[in-house]
Amino acid sequence: MSVWPAWEVREGERATRWLHVRLVFGDGARIDALAMVCEGWVCVEDVQARPALALEDLALFADWIEGPLARACGAEPGPDPGGDAAPGAHRERPARPGEGEERDLVARVYRAAQERGADPVLAVMDETGYSRRGALRLIGRTRDAGLLPARHARR
Numbered sequence: 001m002s003v004w005p006a007w008e009v010r011e012g013e014r015a016t017r018w019l020h021v022r023l024v025f026g027d028g029a030r031i032d033a034l035a036m037v038c039e040g041w042v043c044v045e046d047v048q049a050r051p052a053l054a055l056e057d058l059a060l061f062a063d064w065i066e067g068p069l070a071r072a073c074g075a076e077p078g079p080d081p082g083g084d085a086a087p088g089a090h091r092e093r094p095a096r097p098g099e100g101e102e103r104d105l106v107a108r109v110y111r112a113a114q115e116r117g118a119d120p121v122l123a124v125m126d127e128t129g130y131s132r133r134g135a136l137r138l139i140g141r142t143r144d145a146g147l148l149p150a151r152h153a154r155r
Contacts, residue, residue, distance in 0.1 A: 001064070003072040006034060014039065019072055021065050031061065037073050042066075055129070102128070106138050107147040 006018040016038040023031045031053065034046040044062075047053070053061065106124055113123035124135040142148050 001068050003065075003068045005072075017073065018045075019069065021069065023061075023064060033061075033065070035065065035069055037069065042069060055131075102138065103142045103145050103147055106142045110139060110142070110148060 001021070001023045003022075004020050006020050008015055008017045010016075016036060019035050019037065021031075021033040021035055029049070029051060031047065031049045033044055033048070036043045036045055044065075047058070047061070049057075105127065109123050109127045110120040113120040121132065121135055121139065124130070124139060125132060128135060128138065130138060139148065143150060
């Protein structure tokens with residue numbers, strides 16, 4: 001991982017610094033970010049990843065950059081929540097249900113919401129943590145697997 005200064009703005013004793021952050025993984029994936037640091041606060045203003053990051057990976061991104069950003073600002077990072085692993089050394093995701101288990105879960109949640117008269121897409125979003133688009137994709141895959149009926153009767 002590399003961190004280098006983009007620019008700095010000073011107002012009296014207060015300095016606001018912007019830093020470029022780049023993580024490159026062994027599989028060729030890359031994350032570039034622009035972070036702003038001021039008075040102990042860090043704000044990530046822009047993140048670009050190739051391939052795209054899942055939300056779980058974006059949450060891990062903060063852990064990966066915390067130490068290097070602190071060192072670049074002359075501060076000591078807090079304890080490493082990831083143990084001895086180097087930042088950006090791996091891209092493991094939190095344990096999630098397997099594909100078949102996830103589809104079963106989606107079918108149960110979707111049907112339960114329909115029976116209650118609630119929005120089934122929102123119920124799937126709440127249960128899985130996916131965005132609306134991700135939940136709709138998952139619902140579509142669950143339909144394709146035959147666990148939910150087709151949306152519209154085909155003529």
